[in-house]
Structure formats: structure tokens, C-alpha cells
Amino acid sequence: METVVSGIRPTGFLHLGNYFGALRNFIKMQNEANCFFFIADYHSLTTHPKASELNMHIKNVLVDYLASGLDPEKSTLYVQSDLPETAELYLLFNMLAYMGELQRVSSFKEKVRRHPDNVNAGLLTYPVLQAADILIHNADKVPVGKDQEQHLEMTRDFAQRFNHTYEIEYFKLPVAYNFGNELVKIPGLDGSTKMSKSDNEASCVYLSDDPETVRKKVMKAVTDSGPTEPNQEKPQAIENIFQLMKAVSAPETLQFFEEQYNLCQIRYGDMKKQLAVDMIAFTAPIYEKILELRSNDDYLRKVAKQGAEKARESAVKTVREVREIIGLRSL
Ligand code: TYM
Numbered sequence: 172m173e174t175v176v177s178g179i180r181p182t183g184f185l186h187l188g189n190y191f192g193a194l195r196n197f198i199k200m201q202n203e204a205n206c207f208f209f210i211a212d213y214h215s216l217t218t219h220p221k222a223s224e225l226n227m228h229i230k231n232v233l234v235d236y237l238a239s240g241l242d243p244e245k246s247t248l249y250v251q252s253d254l255p256e257t258a259e260l261y262l263l264f265n266m267l268a269y270m271g272e273l274q275r276v277s278s279f280k281e282k283v284r285r286h287p288d289n290v291n292a293g294l295l296t297y298p299v300l301q302a303a304d305i306l307i308h309n310a311d312k313v314p315v316g317k318d319q320e321q322h323l324e325m326t327r328d329f330a331q332r333f334n335h336t337y338e339i340e341y342f343k344l345p346v347a348y349n350f351g352n353e354l355v356k357i358p359g360l361d362g363s364t365k366m367s368k369s370d371n372e373a374s375c376v377y378l379s380d381d382p383e384t385v386r387k388k389v390m391k392a393v394t395d396s397g398p399t400e401p402n403q404e405k406p407q408a409i410e411n412i413f414q415l416m417k418a419v420s421a422p423e424t425l426q427f428f429e430e431q432y433n434l435c436q437i438r439y440g441d442m443k444k445q446l447a448v449d450m451i452a453f454t455a456p457i458y459e460k461i462l463e464l465r466s467n468d469d470y471l472r473k474v475a476k477q478g479a480e481k482a483r484e485s486a487v488k489t490v491r492e493v494r495e496i497i498g499l500r501s502l
Contacts, residue, residue, distance in 0.1 A: 175204040176310040176345070178211040178251060181228035182219055185235040186375040187450075188357040188366035191418050192316025196350050198240040200314060206246035207308050207482055208236065213251050213258070213300060217293040218282070233471055235378050238460035249478035251304065256486035261296070261303040263493060267332045268299045277321060302326040307486045310345040317354040318365065323347040337496045357418060360392040362408035379461045382451045389447040394439040402433045412442060420449040 177197060179189055197208050210232045215225055229250055236248060251257060273279065273295050283290050293300075301322050305313055306329070313323055323346065330342035347354055359366045359374025366375050376385055393408040405413065409432075416425050424445060431437040464471070494500075 173204045173311040174308055175200045175206045175312045175314065175348075176208075176305045176308050177314050178209040178214075178304055179232055180211045180215045181225055181232045182215050183228060183368040184231055184377040184379045185239075186366055186368060186377050187415070187418065187454075188316065188375070190239065190378060191357050192318075192349075192355050193314055194236070194239050194241075196314035196348065197236075197246070199350055200312070201242060201246040204312070207310075207485075208241060208246050208248050209254075209304065209478075209482070210236075210250045211304070214297060217291060217297055218286070218289070230465075230468075230471060231379070233475060234461055234464045235457075237464055237471075237474070238457050239378065243474045243478060247478050247481040248474055249482040250475055253475070253479035254307070254482050254486050256483065256490045257300070257303050257307050259490050260307050260493065261300045263497065264299045264302055264306075264329050264333070265296055267329055267336065268296065270295075272325070272328075273298065276325070278318070298322045298325040299329065302329045305345055306330055306342050307489050308482075309343055309485075309489060311343055312348040313345050314348045314350075315354065316349075317356040320347050320354060333493075339496055341492070341496060358407075358411035358414050360388055360411070360415070362393040362411065364407065364411075376450060376454065378454055378457045380454065381458060382455050385451050385454055386447040389450060390443050392443060392446075394443070397437060397439065398432060398435045401435055403435075405432070409439075412439070412446065416442070416446050416449070419453045420446065424449065 175197075177193060179185065179193060185194065197206065200206055210229050212225055212229055215228075219225055233248065237243070241248060276298055279294060279297065282294050298321075302325060305326050313319075313326075315323065327344040327346075330344050333342055334340055349355055356364065357366045358364050359371065360376070361371050361374040363371065363374050368375055373388065373391065376388055380388070392412060394412065395406060395409065413425070413428070413432075416428065428437060428442050428445075431442075
């Protein structure tokens with residue numbers, strides 16, 4: 172059976188980008204693979220150093236995981252920092268990672284640009300920690316969105332470098348995965364190419380938004396005055412609305428609005444109304460479950476504890492074997 176590993180940072184509520192880029196695949200994969208899905212709290216500390224908010228969002232992400240359909244009896248769900256073995260593997264991989272390659276990573280360069288006052292070493296070595304997360308369970312596949320592609324390439328580089336340095340085929344070379352398709356990038360409602368909680372709250376539809384909030388957000392989505400020539404290329408903001416519709420609506424609905432657009436007869440108000448209806452049909456059942464789970468702290472604690480225990484079995488084994496391969500020993 173294949174091993175699957177992925178994680179999401181607890182920096183906020185999960186949005187449709189997280190769902191269609193990652194979570195949807197987690198849910199499908201849990202039926203056919205040995206799955207580990209975690210909440211990446213160590214990674215969040217690179218940008219959000221205060222634990223109070225972090226703890227709140229760890230709970231929220233776990234609730235969102237469960238409400239979306241992750242089953243703790245099928246996949247191992249845990250909090251990254253409950254697995255300190257990851258930190259040891261990260262340290263060992265740091266000796267195999269080069270400054271130059273880390274400085275060239277696009278997510279690092281972007282964070283430096285956005286937050287020049289907080290260029291900490293954790294940000295630089297972020298992909299090394301991510302490799303440790305994945306390789307601690309010796310994964311085959313990593314379900315992620317398009318923005319994680321480069322991090323996965325680096326994971327393979329570190330795995331290969333380890334194998335080469337210690338002359339052993341120990342780590343597999345895991346691949347970024349999306350069910351039967353290319354990796355996806357869900358756009359924002361504000362005309363931006365990626366739905367992202369750090370860019371603009373209004374660009375995101377959260378799984379935990381109540382139906383009225385979803386409707387309001389969709390109705391406010393950026394559009395323009397409409398096409399002026401038949402079959403005109405779509406500007407980014409309009410392309411985004413179509414892409415969101417592709418994610419949540421029936422193919423016939425999408426086709427209808429495509430035709431209207433190409434004939435220059437489209438009414439964006441109608442299109443957004445339809446998009447809101449279809450999006451709510453998708454989010455409302457998840458939202459209902461979120462409300463139920465939120466008040467069930469005992470259950471959530473039990474899930475996290477059971478997940479940590481299961482995850483540690485495989486993590487302890489990997490770290491023990493890696494120490495042996497490197498030749499580290501205690502007297
Ligand atoms: P994070 O927390 O930013 O995002 C979690 C997952 O959601 C996907 N995603 C999207 N997919 C499509 N469209 C979007 N607009 C969109 N926004 C987010 C991301 O691609 C990701 O799959 N570094 C990771 C967390 C991590 C990790 C790991 C992932 C830490 N260790 C090990 C996999 C394996 C991150 O910051 O994701």
C-alpha cells in the first residue's frame with residue numbers, strides 16, 4: 172500500500188483553495204492508501220510566532236478536516252509538534268541542504284519581500300522542515316496545490332542527496348499529487364490569481380462561512396462591464412469567476428455561462444447568483460458539521476492524541492533507522 176503525507180498550516184480557517192488543492196484529495200486517498208495528514212504548527216511559527224492564535228487555529232483546522240470528511244479511523248490525523256522526531260530529521264537534513272538553493276526558493280523570496288523585518292532562519296529552512304514532514308513516513312505521494320510544487324522538488328532533492336551521501340536507497344522520491352489531474356490553483360474573488368488568506372480576506376470563501384456570508388462574498392466578487400466582442404479572451408477577474416464555477420457547479424451551468432459570455436450576452440449578476448447557490452450547496456453541509464464539532468473538545472483531543480500515537484510509531488522507526496544509516500550512536 173502506498174504512503175501519503177500532507178499538511179496544512181494553522182494560520183486561519185480553511186478556504187476553498189485549501190479544499191480543492193489539498194483536502195479533497197486527502198479525503199479520496201484515505202480509502203486506498205496509508206495516509207498521514209497533519210496540522211503544520213511548527214511551520215506557522217515562521218510567520219506567526221504567538222501561540223495563542225495558533226492554538227485556536229490548530230483546533231479550527233482539525234475541525235475543518237473532520238467536517239470535510241477525513242475519518243480518524245482511516246487516516247492518521249495529528250499535530251506536527253506532537254511529533255518531535257520531525258525536528259530531529261529536519262536537523263539532520265539541514266546538513267544536506269545548501270544556502271544557495273534555499274535562498275532561491277520562490278516562497279522564501281516572496282516572504283522576504285513581504286516581511287523584510289522578519290527574515291528568520293526558519294523561513295530559509297522551511298522546505299527542509301517540509302521534507303522532514305514527508306520523509307519521516309517515507310511517503311510516495313503528497314497531495315498539494317500548485318504552489319507547493321517547488322517544495323516537493325526540493326524534498327526529492329534532499330531524499331536523493333541522503334541516499335547518495337550514505338550510499339543506500341532508503342528514502343523514496345515522493346511526488347506532488349492531485350487526483351488524476353494537474354495540480355490546481357483556485358483563484359480569489361478579488362481578481363487575484365490565488366485564493367489566499369494572507370492576501371485579502373474578501374478573496375476567500377471559508378468552509379466555515381455561513382451561507383449568508385458566502386452569498387455576500389460571491390456577490391461582491393470583482394467583475395467588469397462585460398465583453399464587447401464575441402469570443403473575447405477573459406480578463407483575470409472574469410476568468411476567476413469561471414474557474415470557481417468550474418469547481419463547484421455542474422458542467423451544464425458552466426457551459427451555459429460560457430456561451431452567454433461568448434455571445435456578449437452575459438449578466439454577471441445572474442452568474443454570481445448561480446455561483447453563490449452552487450457554492451452554498453457545497454459548503455453548507457460542511458458548515459453544519461463544523462458547528463457540531465466545534466463544541467466537542469473531548470472528541471477533538473481524543474482524535475489528536477490517537478493520531479499522534481500512530482504517527483509516532485512510524486516517525487520513531489524512521490529516525491532510528493536514519494541514525495543507524497548515518498552511523499550516529501550513543502555510548
Ligand atoms: P498551506 O497551509 O499554505 O496550504 C495548504 C494546502 O492548500 C493548498 N492551497 C491551494 N491549492 C489550490 N489553490 C489555492 N488557492 C490554494 N491555497 C492553498 C496548498 O497547495 C497546500 O496543499 N508548506 C505547506 C504546508 C506543509 C506541507 C508539509 C504540505 C508543511 N509540511 C508537508 C505537504 C507536505 C503550506 O504552507 O501549505
